[in-house]
Amino acid sequence: MQDNLEILEDLRALAADGPQAAPDRVGRQLLGEFRARRRRQRARLWTSMSGAAAIAAGIVLLLWVRELPKPAAPVPAEIEAEAEASFYPLPQAEALPEVENAMVVRVQLPVSSLRSMGFPMDEERTDEVQAELLLGQDGLARGVRLVQ
Amino acid sequence: MLSKLSIISVAGLVASSLFAQGPGRHFGGPGGGDFAMVRAEFGISNKVVPGAPYTAQAVTQFTQTLPGGDHIQRTTTASVARDSQGRTRMDRSIATVGAFSATAGGAARAIVIHDPVAGVSYALDPASKTGSSMQIHARPAGSEEGRMRRSTSTNTAIKTEDLGTQVIQGISAQGKRVTRVISPGQEGNEKEIDIVTETWYSPDLQVVIQSKTSDPRFGETTYQLNGLSRAEPDPALFTVPAGYAMKERASFRAPAAAQ
Numbered sequence: 001m002q003d004n005l006e007i008l009e010d011l012r013a014l015a016a017d018g019p020q021a022a023p024d025r026v027g028r029q030l031l032g033e034f035r036a037r038r039r040r041q042r043a044r045l046w047t048s049m050s051g052a053a054a055i056a057a058g059i060v061l062l063l064w065v066r067e068l069p070k071p072a073a074p075v076p077a078e079i080e081a082e083a084e085a086s087f088y089p090l091p092q093a094e095a096l097p098e099v100e101n102a103m104v105v106r107v108q109l110p111v112s113s114l115r116s117m118g119f120p121m122d123e124e125r126t127d128e129v130q131a132e133l134l135l136g137q138d139g140l141a142r143g144v145r146l147v148q
Numbered sequence: 149m150l151s152k153l154s155i156i157s158v159a160g161l162v163a164s165s166l167f168a169q170g171p172g173r174h175f176g177g178p179g180g181g182d183f184a185m186v187r188a189e190f191g192i193s194n195k196v197v198p199g200a201p202y203t204a205q206a207v208t209q210f211t212q213t214l215p216g217g218d219h220i221q222r223t224t225t226a227s228v229a230r231d232s233q234g235r236t237r238m239d240r241s242i243a244t245v246g247a248f249s250a251t252a253g254g255a256a257r258a259i260v261i262h263d264p265v266a267g268v269s270y271a272l273d274p275a276s277k278t279g280s281s282m283q284i285h286a287r288p289a290g291s292e293e294g295r296m297r298r299s300t301s302t303n304t305a306i307k308t309e310d311l312g313t314q315v316i317q318g319i320s321a322q323g324k325r326v327t328r329v330i331s332p333g334q335e336g337n338e339k340e341i342d343i344v345t346e347t348w349y350s351p352d353l354q355v356v357i358q359s360k361t362s363d364p365r366f367g368e369t370t371y372q373l374n375g376l377s378r379a380e381p382d383p384a385l386f387t388v389p390a391g392y393a394m395k396e397r398a399s400f401r402a403p404a405a406a407q
Contacts, residue, residue, distance in 0.1 A: 092246065095343045097356050099192070101262065105187070106186040107183040109184065113182045113248065116248075138359070139208045139226060139241075139245065140208065140369060
């Protein structure tokens with residue numbers, strides 16, 4: 001009890017001396033901590049805003065890309081290239097315009113007709129064979145190959 | 149070897165009318181033909197052209213003058229179409245192929261639909277309502293890989309002339325004349341042979357609108373797209389009509405060797 005009274009008297013004396021300021025060192029620490037806290041808050045704010053902007057940009061890009069026409073020309077061409085390259089080019093087609101669109105038809109014909117087209121066949125053969133003709137956009141034969 | 153074959157081709161053409169016959173089919177002679185159509189197999193497109201639709205009638209006329217002064221004349225037509233996506237359709241009469249004519253009774257018409265968007269090519273026989281489909285892959289623009297090599301005579305001089313630009317059926321077309329010169333003796337010929345090809349190409353449509361080839365060895369060929377329309381074709385043209393029995397074609401066979 002006596003101790004409490006002494007403490008109370010000391011506090012009253014201290015209050016009577018006027019307002020007390022914190023030491024400079026404590027003030028600088030508090031100010032530094034306060035500024036650091038502000039920086040962290042700003043960083044969090046910018047991170048949030050950037051994320052939101054990225055999400056919004058992604059949505060816009062997605063919508064835009066979906067509206068674009070699909071690319072009409074898928075790539076490599078092993079099959080068609082193989083097909084066209086497998087035909088024997090006919091001398092009659094030497095001077096014809098380049099093929100743009102072609103149609104391949106299967107025909108049956110005497111060997112003599114094949115020879116007439118310029119396809120090298122044994123002169124002794126007189127039978128019939130099945131062959132495929134590569135017809136250009138003009139319907140004229142550009143190439144021929146035998147059907148096995 | 150090709151040159152020899154070229155020289156005998158005219159004789160062979162005439163001689164072919166004398167050759168006959170397979171079981172149940174008559175080649176050559178009155179009412180006969182040079183080949184019998186079996187079926188359309190598939191289509192090939194050397195480039196995909198989106199954004200330039202058109203429809204037209206393709207008319208090809210082949211004329212050959214025989215040594216006696218007589219003429220062999222064949223005309224073949226096709227309905228052609230391309231839509232904005234680059235899908236193409238060719239509906240062709242196969243009654244003749246150049247100087248060669250089909251036997252009566254065979255398939256006289258074939259349809260090929262080339263759909264690079266779906267990656268499939270259809271070949272249809274309207275007479276039997278049958279057809280086949282095959283997966284395709286369009287070749288990159290400008291790619292020459294795998295293209296069929298051309299039969300080119302050795303030592304053939306080639307001269308190219310620019311014919312300028314003219315409007316054909318309302319379409320601007322660029323003209324080019326290519327002259328291939330076969331020197332005397334090169335194919336056993338006494339005089340120089342000039343093979344002349346004129347083409348009129350539309351850069352907008354990316355197709356040849358008109359062409360003419362004069363080859364003294366074989367004859368003269370003219371090709372023209374008539375009734376050109378740049379309106380979008382009916383989408384139904386690029387699908388298989390109902391009622392067709394379709395089968396899938398797996399792959400191409402290896403080329404057969406000459407025998």
